Amino acid sequence: MDDATRRNGMYHDLEQEPEEQRRERKWQAAVELIRQAWNSAPAFKTRLENAGMTPEDVRSAQDWQRIPVLRKKQLIDLQRSGLRLGGLLTTDLGDLQRLYFSPGPIADPEGRDQDFWGWTEAFYAAGFRKSDLVQMTFGYHLTPAGLMLEEPLRELGCAVIPAGPGNTMQQVEIMTSWPVTGFVGMASFLKIIRDKAVSQGKNPRTDFHLRTAFVAAERLTEAVREDLETSFGMLVRQGYGTADLGCIAYECPDMGGMHLSSRCLVEICDPKTGEPLPAGETGEVVVTPFNPVYPLIRFATGDLSRLITQPCACGRTAPKLAGILGRADDTAKVKGQFIYPHQVAQVMCRFPQVVRWQVVISNPKGKDHLELRLEIADNIDSASVQAAFQEGLKLRPEVSIRTESEGLSENAPALVDERNYEDA
Template sequence: MFHNDLEGAAPAARAEAQWKALCGVIAKAAKLSREFKARLARSGLTARDAATREGFAALAPLRKKDLLALQQERGLDWLLTCAPGELRRIYQSPGPLFDPEGARRDYWGWTEAFHAAGFTKGDLVQMTFSYHLTPAGLMLEEPLRELGCAVIPAGPGNTDVQVELMRRLPVTGFVGMASYLKVIGEKAASLGLDPKADLRLRKAFVAAERLSPALRAEVEALFGCTVRQGYGTADVGCIAYECAQACGMHVSSRAWVEVCDPQTGRPLPEGQVGEVVVTPFVREYPLVRLATGDLSRLVSAPCGCGRGSALLDGIHGRADDTAKVKGQFIYPAQAAQVAAQFPQVRAWQIVITNPGGKDRLAVRLAVAGNIDVSAFGTAFQAVLKLRPEVAVLGPEDIAPDAKRLLDEREF
């Protein structure tokens, strides 16, 4: 019924086993990770302190912006407990941020999530996440192979080809963004196909963007399939996932997951909204108490599937000044680097909306003189991986102290 015994364990037994795994990570990190040793010292803690519930809660979280700075200033070795050549792979995410992968089986922990979503031996799965340098494609392909699925490494884009693959091959599973699966279905319909009758897709696992109830319902009706979502990051892998009940996201058994006060880093009582803080049970790259920047809340209501884990009740926004658009994090600091290339720009502002459920990225520019809008868009895309709509305003139309990023999406 479950992929591993811990999924069905009683909450107390599950917590005990996970705490033991967590203490193993702390011991290894305290011995070999220079980043963790420095953070312990800043927090006024010893390794023995951090291996207690109170001491662990007092340990300063590691924020993603700090992780980026550490890699750039001190190098990847500062965070590893092994030599880089002992790793299996090193990916790169926008930032740029390196994402090391250790040699252990199911390193990123997604197999449990795919099993819960109904992926089984014999499924043919179309993978639409990228394989080039970024971790998503391989990170999510290998768990499917663990379950005995065959995988088409389609990658993103080329929608006509995506439709043709589904038409000519018995594709039963899809992995990618829900918004892109909708695009594929609409393209198929425009070519005279009925996605529900002419294609054989029966299950989809989606991630990298927030899944609204309306988008889920639309895609499920379009293809006659089930849509289940997973939640994770390129840094730590799987954090939580939906089961067949789709009543929240089960916290993965391969990580210690907390919901914390964004200001203090202290765990919050169940039911309160706070920042998701994660410690995966991996030792080569021990990201102890990584603050994701995502807001959620933990609930422990029993699930009909029988899993004993707590549930994350969706993602309720961001705790910091970043936002995720079409699977990419948008960092205002990177946008500032782009704006600095154009002396005409006096002030700028990123605005994210989602009319009709589709993310739209725009940049407002307060400029003095003429500016090459196309060149700005190209420069922005080169750094932040997405091309924005650019609106040119007068030199005084954006206050110098205006908020740099406005996320006006409604879910």
């Protein structure tokens, strides 16, 4: 199959819907969703009642924005507060298709509907086509990534090699021995695979058969994309979504941002008030997926972005998100994993020598770097702190020890995100 075929076409008509029609369709879907959630998801009913509202009060966009946003960290306690994930779910747990656990303590329920997470249009836009043989390098255990991103491949008629993460040698062996045309995983991992192959004397263009890649879970810089596209002679496209929501937006062949998914309502809001901002301003991405099983209405992702409304050459009419421009609250995402200060605190309380701690995330040369700064009162084995942190948060920090005299101030923030995306 030539690259022109991969770059052309749409998965379905909704991608070319006129704007007016899209707005009306999404509004009707949103209104129907809150009616269903009011009747079947007690947690939503309580949220609406606390705002002094009923579904009948939601008649316009102005009414809609009065619905208080739901934050990811609220899920932690809410999901454990009662049956059906504390009334967030409209079905019994046993009637789901799967129940995942995203990093940390949050459950992610998957219903039985076809294309449940909505990634299929994204994979089509990334150039995946029927009869592709695709190597899946996201994990399959507990976290949703592997299975969630297999779903669109099944919809499109591709075959999947469920390789999972790690095992670089074996990944190279499979990709160079078999006609693997697609890759799904982190761009940084594809780079590691490529570099390993090159070190073995292999040529990415002639020893591999890759034509397209769908990457996610970490920031993709244009330098990394170009490096991969050039060395393999392939397309590299990314999508944006979360374990709770599924697909939110995705790149098309023409790039320049990520088209909003046809299966959710996306708002850009003031991170403090939850009120929508004027078009083009940067704010928090607030998403309502049209998911009657798990109606996370007005779910605040904590990610910052802005909307691009200029027409796209690809013919898709949905506005685009201008990538993820930062984090709105006190969590940060590193290598696809969220870091919550309370998770770090849970690890740190095992080390009584630690007086204060701080997590600092930076990105020298565009690569995420995690540092755990410790102020200690007594000797500590930094390797065991590192191991405990990795066990609890699935990320390995560099540990830097400070004595009391050069220690952290009492009000030092638990999490500092110093990453700079200017040069991306």
